[in-house]
Amino acid sequence: MIRLKSMRPTVAVLLAAVLIVAAGGAAVASNMGFKFNKPLVLVPTGVVTQTGNNWTSVPYNNPYGTLGGFCTQTGLVSSGLTRTTLTTKNYNTNNEGFKTYSCGSAGATAQAILKGKMFQIRQPTVAGATNSIIIVGSHDPAHPFVIDKLLDYWLSVPYHTTWVTTNDLCTQAGLTSTGLTRATIARLNPGPPAAFQTVACGSASPFNLVLGEGVQAREPVKTQVSFVPAHY
Numbered sequence: 001m002i003r004l005k006s007m008r009p010t011v012a013v014l015l016a017a018v019l020i021v022a023a024g025g026a027a028v029a030s031n032m033g034f035k036f037n038k039p040l041v042l043v044p045t046g047v048v049t050q051t052g053n054n055w056t057s058v059p060y061n062n063p064y065g066t067l068g069g070f071c072t073q074t075g076l077v078s079s080g081l082t083r084t085t086l087t088t089k090n091y092n093t094n095n096e097g098f099k100t101y102s103c104g105s106a107g108a109t110a111q112a113i114l115k116g117k118m119f120q121i122r123q124p125t126v127a128g129a130t131n132s133i134i135i136v137g138s139h140d141p142a143h144p145f146v147i148d149k150l151l152d153y154w155l156s157v158p159y160h161t162t163w164v165t166t167n168d169l170c171t172q173a174g175l176t177s178t179g180l181t182r183a184t185i186a187r188l189n190p191g192p193p194a195a196f197q198t199v200a201c202g203s204a205s206p207f208n209l210v211l212g213e214g215v216q217a218r219e220p221v222k223t224q225v226s227f228v229p230a231h232y
Helices: 067-074 106-110 166-173
Strands: 020-022 025-029 034-039 054-056 085-089 098-102 119-122 132-137 145-148 153-156 184-189 195-200 214-218 224-227
Touching (some): 067 106, 145 153, 166 184, 166 224
Antiparallel strands (some): 020 025, 184 214
């Protein structure tokens, strides 16, 4: 499971399938599903930086359907000259790279939300923009992950995962955790200021996973890693 921690909440399962609480947001978990108050760091006006890049996990079963549906149902800024954007990486195919969709656009409406893959939210500092959204859904306990060699995988962490640290994820997934060349797990603290945090699997100083955040996994040795995450 993921532990609670400070202002950017790390995940803690207080009672299995009962209640998860985090500073700045709370996720109610049950056999039926989740309801999570996801805090957002707004994009500052002026120079473009990583600040306000909110890596976001969404329950694998959810009511949104598409990225456009997510924008609409969570109240992200979907009209006007400056809108919220959602960015994906290697989303539809493993070597697709980055794609960015503006909320309210035809592209966002057409792009289906894929199970197990996180995306990035950039909420602008404009009138009507909120610094938190409510995310709902339920888990698919049979959904597998397939991580190919040397391709960044933006992984949506289950809301009631048994992983606490990056090493827990690495071990369960079977990512390379020994030797000179190891798999890596990265997160992006949206700030301010924003900062990347990357650690090798098997590190003596792993970082805790964060409730509602996704992570990037990269496997440099094995041709392919396939696994189904455990959960409470």
